[in-house]
Amino acid sequence: MGGLKEQVELTVITKTYDLILWSCNHTSKFPRNHRFVLGERIERNLYDVLEILIRAKYTKHRQELLEQANLVLEILRFQIRLAKDLQCLKVESYGFAAKGLDEIGKLVGGWLKTSGNKA
Numbered sequence: 001m002g003g004l005k006e007q008v009e010l011t012v013i014t015k016t017y018d019l020i021l022w023s024c025n026h027t028s029k030f031p032r033n034h035r036f037v038l039g040e041r042i043e044r045n046l047y048d049v050l051e052i053l054i055r056a057k058y059t060k061h062r063q064e065l066l067e068q069a070n071l072v073l074e075i076l077r078f079q080i081r082l083a084k085d086l087q088c089l090k091v092e093s094y095g096f097a098a099k100g101l102d103e104i105g106k107l108v109g110g111w112l113k114t115s116g117n118k119a
Contacts, residue, residue, distance in 0.1 A: 005114060009057050012107035016053060019100045020046045026097075030088040038088065042079050045072050049104070056111070066112040073105045 023046055027039035052069045056062035080101065084094035 016050045062115050
């Protein structure tokens with residue numbers, strides 16, 4: 001059937017898209033000295049995750065792509081934490097972003113488990 005699997009794929013892509021929208025509104029307010037390096041890297045990595053997940057949705061051999069998405073998500077976790085520690089992000093905003101990244105990570109992990117058996 002694949003209905004549940006397609007639901008997970010759509011959910012993870014939607015959550016990533018929503019986090020990008022959120023991020024664009026926050027990284028643009030980073031202090032100038034961090035906006036153009038840290039802010040842009042966070043945004044670029046989020047765009048990369050979205051692109052990787054969309055590619056994974058449209059290929060049968062998605063395991064490598066999903067592992068790549070997991071790696072970029074791990075990098076993002078550190079970048080978001082760094083943004084908080086540099087006081088570019090308020091603690092509440094950091095909490096929101098960290099929770100979003102964790103949700104996306106769990107969905108990618110679940111997708112990776114189901115695709116590992118069928119790749």
